[in-house]
Amino acid sequence: MSQRCVIPDAFKFAADGRRLEGRISLAECSRLVEMTTSAEGEIAYVLAGAQGDDGKWQFELELSGTLRLVCQRCLTEMAWPFELASTLLLVRSGEEIPEDELEDDTRDAIEVQPDLDVKQLVEDEILLAVPIVPRHERCEAPLPSGGATKESPFAALSGLKKPGGVQ
Ligand SMILES: [Zn+2]
Known part of the structure; x- marks a missing residue:
């Protein structure tokens, strides 16, 4: 289930019009886990190679799942369900990203290395989208338990900050 999924040659993958579909357990995405309150769950992905209208090779990446984040207003857990679809222009590592691509909002350019790690790619895309x-x-x-309605706002805050203080 946790086999590492790599694409040896992203350009060939795109040129062959290949498609890869799978699930990655959130627990394996250490950079995402850092910002979530629970490492349970999975991210579903569909990665397809394609050619852009301009003839350039690209990836179409679709992601969906739910992360558990901490609301920065009330400091309790909140679910952040996401469905992302991105178009990624493939750029060989070491190659300059053309100026007009930086201004293109419809797709992002990514530098691809040989043996591209799909999990890294998925994680990168979600990190860009997380609020x-x-x-x-x-x-x-x-509500504060015990009915102490006159509690100082600071005391209430410190209560909320306790890990697992969600009631
Ligand atoms: Zn909140």
Whole structure:
């Protein structure tokens, strides 16, 4: 289940019109796990090689899953379900990314190395999309137990900051 998935030659993969589909367990994505409250779950991906309208080789990458983040307003856990679709222009490592590609909003350029690690690629794309300041649309602040309504706001805050303080 945790076999490492690499693409030996991204350009050949694209030229052959190949497609790769799978799931990556979140626990294997250490950079994502760092910002989540739970490492449980999976990321589903579909990676397809394609040729752009301009004849350049690219990847179409679709990702979906859910991360558990910490809401920066109420400091409790929040689910961040995502569905991402990106077009990635393949650039050989060491090659300059053309100026007009940097301004192109429809696709991002990625430098590809031989033996491209699919997990790294997936992780990179999600990291780019994760909200910098995640917030619930509407926070439901947990009610202080014991009915102490006159509690100081600072005491309430320190309670919320405790790990696992979600009630
Ligand atoms: Zn919140």
